[in-house]
Amino acid sequence: MFRRIILLWLALGSTAVLTLSAAPYASADPSTDFKIFCARCHGDSGHGDGPDGSTLSTKPQDFADCPAMSKLSDQTIFNAIKGGGSSVGLPADMPAWGEGLTDDQIKGLVQYVRGFCKK
Ligand code: HEC
Numbered sequence: 001m002f003r004r005i006i007l008l009w010l011a012l013g014s015t016a017v018l019t020l021s022a023a024p025y026a027s028a029d030p031s032t033d034f035k036i037f038c039a040r041c042h043g044d045s046g047h048g049d050g051p052d053g054s055t056l057s058t059k060p061q062d063f064a065d066c067p068a069m070s071k072l073s074d075q076t077i078f079n080a081i082k083g084g085g086s087s088v089g090l091p092a093d094m095p096a097w098g099e100g101l102t103d104d105q106i107k108g109l110v111q112y113v114r115g116f117c118k119k
Pocket residue numbers: 033034037038039040041042052053056058059060061062072077080081085090091093094095097109113
C-alpha cells in the first residue's frame with residue numbers, strides 16, 4: 001500500500017516535470033542541461049549518486065563505469081534519454097525527455113554522458 005503511494009507520487013511528480021518543460025527549453029550547453037534535468041538522479045559527476053536517486057527502486061547508472069557504458073551504443077543512450085527507460089528495456093524510473101528537449105540537445109547530452117568515462 002505504502003509502496004503504491006510512493007509509486008503514484010513518483011509518477012505524478014515526473015508528469016508535472018514533463019508538463020512544465022513541454023515547451024522545448026533552449027540551452028546551448030549540455031552541461032547546463034545535465035545539471036538542471038539529470039544531476040538530481042545521476043549526480044553532478046555522473047556517478048548515479050544524485051539526491052533523488054536514492055528514492056528510486058533502481059539506482060541510476062554510474063556513467064563513469066567505462067565497461068558498463070561501453071556496452072551501450074550512442075543510439076541506445078539517445079533513445080533512453082528521448083523515450084525514457086521503458087523504451088530501451090530499462091526501468092521506467094528513467095523519465096522520457098523527448099517532450100522537453102530537442103534532438104540536438106539530446107545528442108549533446110549523449111556526448112556529455114560519455115564524457116564521464118575518462119579512460
Ligand atoms: C528521476 C531520476 C532520473 C532523472 C531525472 C534522469 N534519469 Fe537517467 N536514469 C534513471 C534511472 C533509474 C535509470 C535506469 C538505471 C540505469 O541507469 O541504467 C536511468 C538510465 C539512464 C540512461 C541509460 C543508462 C543505461 O544503463 O543504459 C541514460 C543514458 C540516462 N539515464 C541519461 C539521463 C539524462 C541525460 C538525464 C537528463 C536529461 C536523465 N538520465 C535524467 C534515473 C533518472
